[in-house]
Amino acid sequence: MHRFAFLAAIAVVGLSCGCTATPPKSQQVSSDPVLSRQGGVLLLVDVCVQRDQVGNDDYFLIDESASGGQAALEALHKYLAPSDLHVRSQVTAVCAARLNADGSLISVADNVDAEKRQAPQPLRISGSHTEDPQYVRALGVISTYAFERAAVDKKDADEAEPAASIDMSEFRAAAGVIQERARVSSVLFLGALGTSRSAAKRVAQKVFSTTVGVFTGVATAGLGTGYALIFMPGYQTDGVVMEGALVDLQSGELTWSNAVRTGGDPVHPEVIANRPILELLFRDVMFKPLAGPSAVSSNE
Amino acid sequence: MQTHAKKRLSILLAIPLAICGCASLKPARMAPQPTAMSSSKIDASVRVMDVSGGRKSQFGGPQMIEDDQYKEALILALQQSGLFREVSSDRGDLALHATIRSQDQKVSRGLQYTATMVVTYRFTDSAGNLVWSASYDSEFSSTAFAGATRTVRAREGSARENLTSLVRGIREEWRNK
Numbered sequence: 164m165h166r167f168a169f170l171a172a173i174a175v176v177g178l179s180c181g182c183t184a185t186p187p188k189s190q191q192v193s194s195d196p197v198l199s200r201q202g203g204v205l206l207l208v209d210v211c212v213q214r215d216q217v218g219n220d221d222y223f224l225i226d227e228s229a230s231g232g233q234a235a236l237e238a239l240h241k242y243l244a245p246s247d248l249h250v251r252s253q254v255t256a257v258c259a260a261r262l263n264a265d266g267s268l269i270s271v272a273d274n275v276d277a278e279k280r281q282a283p284q285p286l287r288i289s290g291s292h293t294e295d296p297q298y299v300r301a302l303g304v305i306s307t308y309a310f311e312r313a314a315v316d317k318k319d320a321d322e323a324e325p326a327a328s329i330d331m332s333e334f335r336a337a338a339g340v341i342q343e344r345a346r347v348s349s350v351l352f353l354g355a356l357g358t359s360r361s362a363a364k365r366v367a368q369k370v371f372s373t374t375v376g377v378f379t380g381v382a383t384a385g386l387g388t389g390y391a392l393i394f395m396p397g398y399q400t401d402g403v404v405m406e407g408a409l410v411d412l413q414s415g416e417l418t419w420s421n422a423v424r425t426g427g428d429p430v431h432p433e434v435i436a437n438r439p440i441l442e443l444l445f446r447d448v449m450f451k452p453l454a455g456p457s458a459v460s461s462n463e
Numbered sequence: 464m465q466t467h468a469k470k471r472l473s474i475l476l477a478i479p480l481a482i483c484g485c486a487s488l489k490p491a492r493m494a495p496q497p498t499a500m501s502s503s504k505i506d507a508s509v510r511v512m513d514v515s516g517g518r519k520s521q522f523g524g525p526q527m528i529e530d531d532q533y534k535e536a537l538i539l540a541l542q543q544s545g546l547f548r549e550v551s552s553d554r555g556d557l558a559l560h561a562t563i564r565s566q567d568q569k570v571s572r573g574l575q576y577t578a579t580m581v582v583t584y585r586f587t588d589s590a591g592n593l594v595w596s597a598s599y600d601s602e603f604s605s606t607a608f609a610g611a612t613r614t615v616r617a618r619e620g621s622a623r624e625n626l627t628s629l630v631r632g633i634r635e636e637w638r639n640k
Contacts (some may be wrong), residue, residue, distance in 0.1 A: 183574065184575055184604035185604040186603065187603045187621075189600070190601075192581060192598045192600045245560075245583040245585065418545065
């Protein structure tokens, strides 16, 4: 019986391996035409790292977010360099996207060791024209709009409009302000929303999970099966949701967006400036197939 | 009895090794098969600069191409194509900069591995002016029995497809630039 099962398993593996492989493919690619327009591109990087404390005592970290934003901008520049895009302007922001619909103050700290306080958004912003409050507000609108839509499936979005704090008219007005001030044709957006657990939170989560495991083990022992059931609940870990979006300022539309979640503690800049994640995030917009003579090849 | 068990164990260990061999990427297998030399050579020599964007493979993970491996394959592919007067890593009228923009591997249709990669090629003259550039996205699938062989063949194939496209692109578009 065992021998039969083993042979069957070998046969299944052999058959699936022996199948004809998908034919090879190769095509010439280029960045999205919106990025190649003469007006050039504005790179907007918005990073927001939240410190997850025990209880409801969470707050946002300014210095760590700014370091992550700077590292992400450098990585993005390096990634885009071979595409010969005309990057005309760049802005790095800390928590520019609205976290509260009413725009109220949020809990922040300058860094993990600093005192907590209340502050308005954005927590920090640097780049050209950022002394202009209307421009800064417009960047916040673009960032919020991109964050709210980046992870939404287009099909789902068509069926039921997601709850959004920015409507189309507000978005188009913001796009107009950016186009007028920065004189660019498009905005390439990179957003990162990270969660970093405090040491106390990590310990509390592990202790809680282990305690539940021990209790379920003790409670289910002696059922007569010779086994005990141990259940250890999972918990939220450190990580970052990275979002990318392309805004066409001429039509006032968000033409492309994407989102990727990655692990790691976002207080470390290299977690946000992660090259493989950038490749995954921007692949569709940076490498669009070109129709032409070398579109397809097949060389076995 | 114990000797018998040891023999069986050593045979079991030897089989996967024999199937996989020492699976590793070989630049010679990444270069496309030499075709008939181009009748009208481009009257320029090419210096292939250091490739960037390559990645080291992790043990037990998908195979990734490193910078030096791709540079070697690129030189070989251009030399075999006969498109240029001379191709080397030391000197040339034109400098070729290749950047590996993306490398990935997907699993589909049972145990098929499909390796993908995007490479941007830029030819510049001695003054640093851009002469010709193109990016190619290529993919190649393998259904070889051993996983280690499968990932190597898929990766080498994706590089070969990319280099084939580069050679064809130069041949067809260089004079129209």
